[in-house]
Amino acid sequence: PAVSPPAAGRFGARACVIGWPVDHARSPLIHGYWLDRTGLDGTYERVAVAPNEIHAFLERFPESGYAGGNVTVPHKEAALAACDEVEPVARAIGAVNTLWVDGGKLYGTNTDALGFLANLDETAPGWDKEPGPALVLGAGGAARAVVWALIQRGFRPKIANRNVARAEDLVRTFGGGSEAYPWEARQALLWDARILVNTTSLGMKGIGDIGLDLRGARGDALITDIVYVPLVTDLLDLATSWGLRTVDGLGMLLHQAVPGFERWFGLRPSVDAGLRARIVADIEG
Ligand code: ATR
Structure with missing residues (x-):
């Protein structure tokens, strides 16, 4: 079913991020920055909703006065189930991260895949000129968005995961020439x-080592990480030292927020240096 276009310029619109816990969510910083920059009269709030209350909360959401919101851990699957209409990309990924209300109905989508692509288009223009094999590490929620996105641009994702059954599940869902492999096959x-896209939590400080010798990579390979704390993961650090092109995970976080803001407040915001600096300061602070 077709999803309605964004309502333009909703004066005084309210939006929120729904999670449990929700104190660490960075989306209020992102949308707060854009609200300041655009001078729009809108608000973006944190709303903590316990797992046993999410169903009732989302049922009442269209009457709550919110124009929409983001959904974070652990409610993305519940949000998918609660929507009256869901965009195909969110159904394929199995999670809704962006909601909006229109005509008393609840709509949902997932903006992670488009955020991933928009970030690469902006920071590594031409990255998809010659699509071919892609290596995706991990098969969790983030990997689903990445695999969908890569297939859109003609790549054939090879998914290496510790639990190979999860990788096989992605291949069944997305097809597109994707293939599942055990974790040991990654090298x-x-x-x-x-x-190369790392979607595993390896790379976050103190979690562990991806265990890849990057000297085995093509000289023109693009090395990307979904992890953005720290901004420069060990993987990206190593890739840079071998002279490989890298893209960090922060850009995806920023770009995935764009469609929601545009929908709720009616203006398309830009991912500028000031926004990046603000989030970097928060990560490092
Ligand atoms: P997200 O939604 O952020 O992708 P997730 O669904 O918990 O989070 O997925 C985390 C990913 O990191 C999974 O692919 C996980 O592998 P398993 O599916 O085998 O659990 C991967 N991962 C986490 N810790 C890992 C480790 N120590 N070694 C290898 N992979 C790991």
Whole structure:
């Protein structure tokens, strides 16, 4: 079903992020920055909703006065189930991260895949000129968005995951020439990958090591991480030291927020240096 276009310039619109816990969510900083910059008369709030209350909360959401909101852990699947209409990308990913209300109905989508692509288009223009094999590490929620996005641009994702059954599940869902592999295969899969995307939590400070020798990568391979704390993960640090192109995970976070803001407040915001600096300060602070 077609999803309605954004309502333009909703004066005084209210939006929120729904999670449990929700104190650490960074989306209030992002949308707060854009509200300041645009001078729009809108608000963006944190709303903590316990798992046993999410169903009733979302049922009442169209009457709550909110124009929409973001959904974060652990409610993205519940949001998918609660929507009256869901965009196909969110159904494929199995999670809704962006809601909006229109005519008393609740609509949902997932903006992670478009955020991933918009970030690469902006920071590594031409990255998809010659699509081919891609190596995706991990098969969780973030990997689903990445695999969908890569297939859109003609890449064939090879998904390496510790729990190979999860990778096989992605291949069944997305097809598109994707293939599932055990975690141990990652080094052997690296040699012809045009792009490497780490979607595992390895790389976050103190979690562990991806265990890849990047000398096995093509010289023109693009190395990307979904992790953005720290901004420069060990993987990106290593890639840079071998002279490989890198893209960090922060840009995806910023770009995935754009469609929601545009829908609720009626203006398309830009991901500028000031926004990046504000979030970097928060990460490092
Ligand atoms: P997200 O929604 O952020 O993707 P997730 O669904 O918890 O989070 O997925 C985390 C990913 O990191 C999974 O692919 C997980 O592998 P499993 O599916 O085998 O659990 C991967 N991961 C986490 N810790 C890992 C580790 N120590 N070694 C290898 N992979 C790991």
